[in-house]
Amino acid sequence: MNLKTNHTPVCLVTGGSSGIGLATALLFAEKGYEIAICGRRESNLLEAKRVIDAALDGRETLAMVADLEDTDRALEVAEETMSRFGRIDLLVNNAAASPLEMFHEISSETFETTINTNVRSLFYLTQAIWKKMRTQRSGVVVNISSLSAVDPFKGLGFYGACKAWMDLMTQALASEGAELGLRVCSIRPGAVETPMLRRLFPDFPAEQCVQPRIIAEAIWGCVSEPENYPSGEAFTVTAQP
Numbered sequence: 629m630n631l632k633t634n635h636t637p638v639c640l641v642t643g644g645s646s647g648i649g650l651a652t653a654l655l656f657a658e659k660g661y662e663i664a665i666c667g668r669r670e671s672n673l674l675e676a677k678r679v680i681d682a683a684l685d686g687r688e689t690l691a692m693v694a695d696l697e698d699t700d701r702a703l704e705v706a707e708e709t710m711s712r713f714g715r716i717d718l719l720v721n722n723a724a725a726s727p728l729e730m731f732h733e734i735s736s737e738t739f740e741t742t743i744n745t746n747v748r749s750l751f752y753l754t755q756a757i758w759k760k761m762r763t764q765r766s767g768v769v770v771n772i773s774s775l776s777a778v779d780p781f782k783g784l785g786f787y788g789a790c791k792a793w794m795d796l797m798t799q800a801l802a803s804e805g806a807e808l809g810l811r812v813c814s815i816r817p818g819a820v821e822t823p824m825l826r827r828l829f830p831d832f833p834a835e836q837c838v839q840p841r842i843i844a845e846a847i848w849g850c851v852s853e854p855e856n857y858p859s860g861e862a863f864t865v866t867a868q869p
Contacts, residue, residue, distance in 0.1 A: 638713040642705070645667030647824060648840045655841070657689075666692040699749045701749075703756055762808055771815070817843050836867050
């Protein structure tokens with residue numbers, strides 16, 4: 629196992645039941661981590677747990693049904709993970725709400741759902757885990773941003789603005805955590821072959837999509853190769869021409 633500590637490290641992935649989240653949980657299970665995931669749909673979550681458990685060599689995934697539009701539930705996810713494992717070594721903020729709407733079309737309900745999921749819950753969940761990482765004096769946070777944070781596609785401006793906030797928080801936390809050995813990175817994927825992409829853009833060319841495993845490997849790079857993935861930076865990952 630690729631472990632550098634005298635304990636089994638723990639990875640929490642939000643939105644872990646499909647796409648980037650599931651690929652990340654599987655990769656870190658293969659690397660020897662304990663795995664906690666959360667997701668909105670219980671049936672998808674249980675199927676993801678079954679797949680991840682098969683890679684955990686007798687250990688069991690902590691799978692939590694959680695809609696992160698509910699900020700109280702976000703805090704409960706942090707508490708349940710720390711109660712189960714006693715620590716968190718890696719937080720992957722992957723869950724997101726992604727409305728595809730022009731600015732003038734965004735309803736108050738869509739605004740609140742998107743802000744609660746992409747900003748408020750991310751803040752409260754990360755803050756709770758950051759406090760634990762500070763006492764551990766170790767830990768990594770990887771935020772799954774988006775190319776839309778710097779190049780918003782028409783209809784994704786609000787989503788991109790949330791991701792730009794996430795990237796700025798990455799910089800701020802990296803600065804705060806440096807003296808304690810805490811690291812924070814952002815990954816900015818382009819189009820990724822996920823259910824979310826197909827819901828928004830069903831006809832997007834498959835050859836222009838990145839596979840979720842490639843994003844998972846970039847997250848592993850943030851953890852295992854700090855010299856190549858400096859804390860505080862955002863790394864763009866797109867399909868190779």
